[in-house]
Amino acid sequence: MTTGGGNMRETLLSVEGVTKRFGSTLAVDDAAFRLARGELIGIAGHNGAGKSTVLNVVTGRLAGDAGTVTLDGTTRDATAPVASADALGIRIVFQELSLCPALRVDETAAVFDRSVRGTSWRTAAWNHLQTVLDEMFPGHGIRRQQQIRDLSIARRQMIECAAAMLPGEVPAKLVILDEPTSSLDASSTESFYAYLHRRAAEGLSAIVTTHRLHEMIDNLSRLYIMRDGRIVSEEVAATSTKESLVAAMGVGGHEAARERTVSDVERPPVPDGAPVRVRIGDRATGAEVELRAGEIIGLGGLEGHGQVAVLEALAKAARSRLPGPKRTLRQDVTVDGTVAYVSGDRGDRGIFRYWDVGQNVTIANLKRLSTAGFVSRGAERRLVDGWWPRLGIKGGPEDPIVSLSGGTQQKALMARAMAEDPDLLLLEDPTRGVDQSTKEDVYALLRRQAAEGQCVVWYSTENEELRHCDRVLVFRSHEIVAVLAGSEATEDAILSSSFAGVSSSVAGAS
Amino acid sequence: MTQSVQTRPGIRAPEPRPARRLTGGSLGSWFLPVVAAVIMFVVIFAVAPAASSYLGLSLLLSSLLPLVLACLAQMFVIAAGDVDLGIGSFVGLVNVTVATILPTHTLTGILLLVGLVVAYALMGMLIAVRRLPSIIVTLGMSFVWLGLAILILPTPGGTVPEGIVSFVDWSPPLVPGTIVAIVVVTVVVALFLNRTRYGAVLRGSGSNPEGIRRAGWSVVRTKMALYGIAGLLGVLSGIVLSGQAASGDPNIATSYVLLSIAGVIVGGGSFRGGDVSPVGTVAGALVIGLIATLLQFLDVPSSYQVGTQGLVLVLILVLRAGVTWWRRRIETGGLA
Numbered sequence: 115m116t117t118g119g120g121n122m123r124e125t126l127l128s129v130e131g132v133t134k135r136f137g138s139t140l141a142v143d144d145a146a147f148r149l150a151r152g153e154l155i156g157i158a159g160h161n162g163a164g165k166s167t168v169l170n171v172v173t174g175r176l177a178g179d180a181g182t183v184t185l186d187g188t189t190r191d192a193t194a195p196v197a198s199a200d201a202l203g204i205r206i207v208f209q210e211l212s213l214c215p216a217l218r219v220d221e222t223a224a225v226f227d228r229s230v231r232g233t234s235w236r237t238a239a240w241n242h243l244q245t246v247l248d249e250m251f252p253g254h255g256i257r258r259q260q261q262i263r264d265l266s267i268a269r270r271q272m273i274e275c276a277a278a279m280l281p282g283e284v285p286a287k288l289v290i291l292d293e294p295t296s297s298l299d300a301s302s303t304e305s306f307y308a309y310l311h312r313r314a315a316e317g318l319s320a321i322v323t324t325h326r327l328h329e330m331i332d333n334l335s336r337l338y339i340m341r342d343g344r345i346v347s348e349e350v351a352a353t354s355t356k357e358s359l360v361a362a363m364g365v366g367g368h369e370a371a372r373e374r375t376v377s378d379v380e381r382p383p384v385p386d387g388a389p390v391r392v393r394i395g396d397r398a399t400g401a402e403v404e405l406r407a408g409e410i411i412g413l414g415g416l417e418g419h420g421q422v423a424v425l426e427a428l429a430k431a432a433r434s435r436l437p438g439p440k441r442t443l444r445q446d447v448t449v450d451g452t453v454a455y456v457s458g459d460r461g462d463r464g465i466f467r468y469w470d471v472g473q474n475v476t477i478a479n480l481k482r483l484s485t486a487g488f489v490s491r492g493a494e495r496r497l498v499d500g501w502w503p504r505l506g507i508k509g510g511p512e513d514p515i516v517s518l519s520g521g522t523q524q525k526a527l528m529a530r531a532m533a534e535d536p537d538l539l540l541l542e543d544p545t546r547g548v549d550q551s552t553k554e555d556v557y558a559l560l561r562r563q564a565a566e567g568q569c570v571v572w573y574s575t576e577n578e579e580l581r582h583c584d585r586v587l588v589f590r591s592h593e594i595v596a597v598l599a600g601s602e603a604t605e606d607a608i609l610s611s612s613f614a615g616v617s618s619s620v621a622g623a624s
Numbered sequence: 625m626t627q628s629v630q631t632r633p634g635i636r637a638p639e640p641r642p643a644r645r646l647t648g649g650s651l652g653s654w655f656l657p658v659v660a661a662v663i664m665f666v667v668i669f670a671v672a673p674a675a676s677s678y679l680g681l682s683l684l685l686s687s688l689l690p691l692v693l694a695c696l697a698q699m700f701v702i703a704a705g706d707v708d709l710g711i712g713s714f715v716g717l718v719n720v721t722v723a724t725i726l727p728t729h730t731l732t733g734i735l736l737l738v739g740l741v742v743a744y745a746l747m748g749m750l751i752a753v754r755r756l757p758s759i760i761v762t763l764g765m766s767f768v769w770l771g772l773a774i775l776i777l778p779t780p781g782g783t784v785p786e787g788i789v790s791f792v793d794w795s796p797p798l799v800p801g802t803i804v805a806i807v808v809v810t811v812v813v814a815l816f817l818n819r820t821r822y823g824a825v826l827r828g829s830g831s832n833p834e835g836i837r838r839a840g841w842s843v844v845r846t847k848m849a850l851y852g853i854a855g856l857l858g859v860l861s862g863i864v865l866s867g868q869a870a871s872g873d874p875n876i877a878t879s880y881v882l883l884s885i886a887g888v889i890v891g892g893g894s895f896r897g898g899d900v901s902p903v904g905t906v907a908g909a910l911v912i913g914l915i916a917t918l919l920q921f922l923d924v925p926s927s928y929q930v931g932t933q934g935l936v937l938v939l940i941l942v943l944r945a946g947v948t949w950w951r952r953r954i955e956t957g958g959l960a
Binding site (some may be wrong): 197212213215216217221222224226228235310502 | 675821824825827828829830831832834835836838839840841896897898899
């Protein structure tokens with residue numbers, strides 16, 4: 115399954131002594147690594163460890179200060195940028211989604227696929243893309259005339275991953291994947307790596323960076339660990355564990371301390387008398403789930419099976435002036451109390467790009483912070499100061515929000531919602547593309563809010579992190595098929611509930 | 625079909641398929657403005673049957689052709705995610721050039737008109753390279769265009785070459801020349817923007833420039849192309865307008881700035897960039913032009929006309945928001 119140690123095989127890429135400075139910061143310090151043809155490797159490290167920078171120098175998007183990059187026998191000086199990585203046979207999948215919302219799927223394919231020409235360019239490009247999509251994500255359900263804007267984040271990411279594998283003018287030798295699976299659920303992720311392995315067997319190489327460490331361990335052959343701009347070690351994936359990687363990444367002590375606080379300070383169980391905040395009733399079966407104040411509830415299952423619809427219905431139910439439940443495809447939901455929502459698409463629906471961090475936190479609370487329509491500067495400042503230490507953000511509240519990394523922006527957005535002091539906090543995949551230590555911060559924030567009596571409802575595409583919940587509702591085809599206690603909510607348990615009914619219904623149908 | 629376990633990757637959420645397709649996604653954003661334009665024509669024909677004759681249609685539409693072209697010019701800038709506040713005085717400058725320089729120094733006049741198109745493309749380059757806000761640049765340039773026009777022709781006057789006047793008056797048998805011109809321009813622009821690959825890249829560059837850049841296209845070049853095409857259509861608009869006016873006036877088209885923006889938006893376009901419809905824009909331009917005519921036919925006092933025109937535009941936009949909402953509702957499976 116794994117592509118094995120690459121030392122006996124032909125070297126495709128060899129990076130020597132790459133250094134890159136931004137002003138006074140040494141972003142990459144004398145980095146060297148190599149990659150064999152047909153090998154899948156990973157580069158692990160915290161945000162700011164230099165992963166993206168070193169990869170940008172390798173692809174030639176960024177000029178390095180020193181070093182050489184040898185690709186397929188051709189050595190080039192890393193200090194010269196390259197006009198088109200495509201022409202070198204390097205394809206890149208970026209973490210931040212880079213599709214155009216206004217275009218159709220087939221037009222999007224044509225934008226990436228330089229090989230199509232002539233009057234039937236859309237059909238040709240779509241055929242190429244569809245071939246890859248069908249192999250990479252069977253049953254993806256993407257149709258050619260759909261607009262990108264109307265697709266879920268997961269489907270957009272599928273298109274980006276597939277577009278990198280299009281034939282193009284120069285066949286791809288090396289694919290660089292930056293958080294390729296951040297919005298994908300477990301089964302799509304699995305089929306994505308299966309596809310990569312098939313392509314690797316044909317000679318394609320790939321470099322993956324992701325904060326989902328278990329993905330690297332399970333799917334790649336070797337991992338380079340970066341810390342403070344340097345490559346500090348090289349690990350064999352098969353013999354690594356998540357803990358060993360975290361330790362190598364250099365925040366071992368920090369991380370372990372955090373883990374201890376989690377296990378040592380167990381949250382008290384939710385008292386029986388806690389007020390019911392949410393009722394989710396299944397219209398067909400009549401089964402009802404009650405969510406109480408102080409609980410953290412996870413919504414699990416495969417992507418797109420109705421979790422977001424429930425979150426949105428909850429938000430609507432709380433904000434609606436009309437009495438009565440709100441309906442999703444299968445459920446009736448009622449909410450008692452106020453609500454705040456953290457969207458999963460922070461670029462599109464979350465941040466105010468031109469404002470500073472403090473303003474981004476207080477915007478949802480201006481009503482409470484103002485008298486007679488005028489915002490009180492002092493009250494605004496007190497609110498920010500009250501939240502600042504909990505967030506653990508480097509720098510000050512006056513920094514522009516876009517100067518923060520994606521994960522840190524997400525924390526600020528969560529603070530915005532939490533500062534509203536809602537009875538019900540709704541989160542749509544808040545840790546998408548966020549590194550491990552920021553994730554831990556997020557979990558701690560959620561526990562703290564729950565301890566203060568908020569009811570947290572949390573949809574995640576990462577089954578692994580749902581163990582932080584008190585209970586997990588597993589969705590399949592818009593139905594809640596299982597309610598697992600937090601301790602039972604292992605990845606396997608969630609996956610088996612997600613699929614358990616499917617096989618029987620398939621059998622029933624035939 | 626007895627095997628019970630499917631492979632995991634094979635299972636995914638069922639497509640959220642619209643319950644009915646009647647009002648669903650199969651209709652483009654051009655649909656509503658086209659319906660509005662057709663209603664306008666029907667009402668006008670009912671009020672004034674003579675308008676449906678060859679001559680009536682010619683008179684009705686010929687005054688709209690320059691506005692249609694200006695709206696299409698604006699559409700390319702809005703497709704870039706920008707707004708052009710200079711199109712009105714730009715058309716005025718073209719008109720003045722045609723009425724003063726072209727009759728005496730034909731070659732200079734033609735070179736000047738070509739130079740104006742290039743100037744528009746360069747303006748796009750400036751906006752893309754320096755990342756300037758288009759509103760400021762085009763507003764500033766509008767004073768430059770106007771100033772140049774006043775420099776060339778301080779008071780209205782001049783004579784448009786006979787060839788241009790008779791070309792604009794072209795009356796083929798059966799169908800008025802204006803209709804032929806509108807159809808041809810619409811089809812050419814729509815085919816280019818919607819059915820060519822570079823058209824898709826241009827729309828994409830307005831929608832998400834970073835994405836287009838990463839896919840290996842030059843965003844500066846796409847911006848230049850969009851502005852250059854806008855300049856070309858602006859020049860065409862000015863030439864046609866000159867042919868109808870037969871003389872030059874720097875302020876002849878100042879109302880086009882807001883009318884053209886309204887035309888694009890009524891025509892189903894959006895300021896998000898990349899989201900425009902050529903067919904819808906032409907229909908939007910016709911609606912805007914025809915409202916004024918219709919109000920005259922209906923003997924609405926002229927002091928009420930401008931206000932009523934605005935109300936009709938708002939009504940169309942409200943309808944559009946309603947259609948969008950209805951479409952969403954159907955596609956999400958009837959979520960209340």
